[in-house]
Amino acid sequence: MNGINPNAIRAFTSWVLVLCFWLVANFGFCQTPKGNAAKGYEALTERAFVPGQFPRSQIDNAWKLWGLSEKPANxxxxxxxxxxxxxxPYPNKGLPMGLKxxxxxxxxxxxxxxxxxxxGGSLLGESFPGLGNTMLDLQxxxxELSTKGTKPIRTPYTFSNARxxxxxxxxxxxxxxLRNPDLSPRLPWRNLGLHDDLCEDVPAWWHLKRKKTMYATAEAEAASVRSIMQFMMHPFNLTSAFNREEDTFRDIQAWILSVEAPKWPxxxxSGxxxxxxxxxxxxxxxxxxxxDHYPNKVIPLDEIGTDKTRYAGIEPAFGEFYNQSWFSKERNGWFGDGYKSQRSGGYQAPPLDGIWATAPYLHNGSIPTLEHLLNSKTRPSVFTRTFRTNEADYDRVKVGWKTISPAEGITDSALEARKIYDTGKSGRGNQGHTFGDGLTPAARGDLIEFLKSL
Ligand code: HEC
Ligand code: HEC
Known part of the structure; x- marks a missing residue:
């Protein structure tokens, strides 16, 4: 230490500390605004972020498309x-959750x-905002609702193949x-790689707080507010609407981060x-x-072995559009100007909190229960379920929704056909994730009991 003046070291250290403090205060964490969860819940349950898509008169008269001769009492x-x-489960002007x-x-x-x-799903007969809706028939x-008549319309692509x-x-x-990178409208439509066979099972929102990356493929940053605003790209929403609502979506994100997993009832x-x-x-x-520790691991497609259609179905062309666009340019302090999407090469191993409540399983909902997931030879290749969520519909032993073998001949209407999950169809494969196959039945039973407790 000869020759170095301790006072100079002290002065230098304090100077570095002051500089760090100033940098953090001006450009770091203090610049990342925090959302307000209560306001986020209000926005989610009280506001519409896209213009009307379904005439109210059609919502009141949809029974005319159901083959009925008069409006049923129920x-x-x-x-x-x-x-x-x-x-x-909130005031909604006589509409169900999910229509505003x-x-x-x-x-x-x-x-x-x-x-x-x-x-917004339902669990044991109770509506549950934040749980994926595994009953939905979006198609x-x-x-049937975006028309003003008695004939269903044709949609430009399929909104759902399997209910x-x-x-x-x-x-x-x-x-x-239909957008330029700054989100102004563009025509003609540019094909960024449209595929409508990805068969996405909606993830539970209570996982987001544990994740660094989101979506099944982990290709977006979980902290991104703008990514969850993609839903607003209705052609009638102008660029200014996106800028105006960014703070609202920060509040919505804060509410998402506050959702807790339900406990096995x-x-x-305990043994x-x-x-x-x-x-x-x-x-x-x-x-x-x-x-206590969630590692945020992405497992390469060949190692996990599950259906690759979802991964391949969002093409690099869309990623490039996203990374040039407003969505990726979110300001986040001094050390980065946005959240870019990136190719991950696999699927994220999701957190398993509340896993009992989120059947069916895998990113494409191809496996009805935990028992089937953990013993791949028993997985049904074609199945249906009641699409109700009462206690009677729940299988407490296998852990998930009870399955029914589809009766012959009920596939004559497209609506009935969507109730049948056929794992032979594109995007719906139930292969891979065979990590439970080698367990003895007793060990598998113990493991499932542990999974119920998460
Ligand atoms: C048409 C159905 C649909 C609508 C409407 C929708 N989402 Fe999603 N959301 C999904 C699906 C499906 C996924 C999973 C996508 C994937 O990884 O394949 C998802 C994923 C997410 C995720 C990532 C969760 C995770 O753990 O990876 C968040 C956050 C999210 N959505 C928020 C929102 C918000 C906020 C809105 C409203 C502005 C919204 N979503 C509207 C279907 C929808
Ligand atoms: C090599 C990594 C790896 C191992 C080991 C592993 N998993 Fe997974 N797990 C994943 C990935 C990745 C996914 C998502 C795959 C997909 O959706 O295509 C997944 C999905 C799941 C799901 C479905 C989640 C959902 O929300 O649908 C459950 C449940 C699950 N794993 C439980 C287990 C159990 C129990 C074990 C131990 C027997 C296990 N996993 C071993 C990587 C792994």
Whole structure:
């Protein structure tokens, strides 16, 4: 230390500390605004972010397309069951959760989709905002409600092929093709790689707080507010609407981060739970983490072996559009100007909190229960379910929704055909993720008991 003056070291250190403090205060964390969860819930449940898509008169008269001769007394209930919507657990002007009263482009009464169409599910008969809606028939909603008549309309691409899943990715790709990077409208439509067979199962919102990257393929940053605004690309929303609503969506994101996983409502065998935890640690936690630590791992497609259609179905052309566009230019302090999407080469091993409540499983909803997931030889290749979520519809042993073998001959209408999940169809493969196959039945039973406790 000869020759170095300790006072100079002290002075230098304090100078560095002051500089760091100033940088952080001016450009770092302090610049990232925080959302307000309560305001976010208000926005989610009270506001429409796209102009009316469905005339109110059609919502009130859709029974005319159902082959009925008069309006049934329990119309509201039949309406919810046909389209896979639940009662709104908040005031919603007589509409179910997932439809929001709004004005049609020329001013008449109408309704729009909102986030809860897909992200508002139902569990044991109770509506549950933040749980993926695995009952939804989005194709029927567009065909039968966006008309003003007694014949279903033809949609420009398929909104859902298998009931309970949807083609949200295709919607982003289709609508992105009508925008320039600054989100001003463009014509003619540009094909950014439209595929409508990705068969997406909607993830539960309570996972977002644990994730660094989001979507099944982990190709977007979980912190991005603008990414979840892609839903607003309705052709009538101008660029100014996106800028105006960014703070609202920050609030919505804050509410999403506050959603908690539901607890298994029945008894658990604590001996089995602790034995199951050991099985989990030995076979599963290298990818899925533990209760306290979530590793955010992406597993390459060939290693996980699950259906690749979802991964391949969002093409680099869309990624390039996204990365040039307003969506990726979110300001985030001094060290970066946005959240770019990136190719990941695989699927993210999701957190497993509340996994009992989010059947069916995998990114494409191809596996009805945990028992089937963890014993691949037993997975059904064609199945249907009641599309209700009461206790009677839930399988507490296999853990997931009860399956029914489809009766012959009920596939004559497209609506009935969508209720049948056929794993032989494109995007719906149920292969891969065979990590439970080598377990003994006893170890698998213990593991499932542990998974119920998460
Ligand atoms: C048409 C159905 C649909 C609508 C409407 C919708 N989403 Fe989603 N959302 C999905 C699907 C499907 C995924 C999963 C996509 C994938 O990875 O394949 C998803 C993923 C997400 C994720 C990432 C979750 C995770 O853990 O990776 C967030 C956050 C999200 N949506 C927020 C929203 C918000 C906010 C809205 C309303 C502005 C909204 N979504 C509207 C279907 C929808
Ligand atoms: C090599 C990494 C890896 C291992 C080991 C692994 N998983 Fe997974 N797991 C994944 C990935 C990746 C996915 C998502 C795959 C997809 O959706 O295509 C997944 C999906 C799941 C899902 C479905 C999640 C949902 O929301 O649909 C469950 C449940 C699950 N794993 C449980 C387990 C259990 C239990 C074990 C141990 C027997 C295990 N995993 C072992 C990587 C792994």
């Amino acid at each position: 119309y509201g209930q039949l309406f919810r069951e046909r389209y896979g919507l639940s009662e709104a 009263a709004s004005r049609m482009p020329f001013g008449s009464d109408g309704a729009s989709l909102d986030c809860l169409t897909c992200h 029927a909603i567009f065909e 309970g899943t949807n083609e949200a990715g295709a919607t982003a790709v289709y609508l992105g093709g 029945w008894g658990l065998d 089995k739970v602790s034995r199951g935890e050991v099985v989990f640690r030995e076979n599963c936690s290298r990818c899925h983490g533990t209760k």
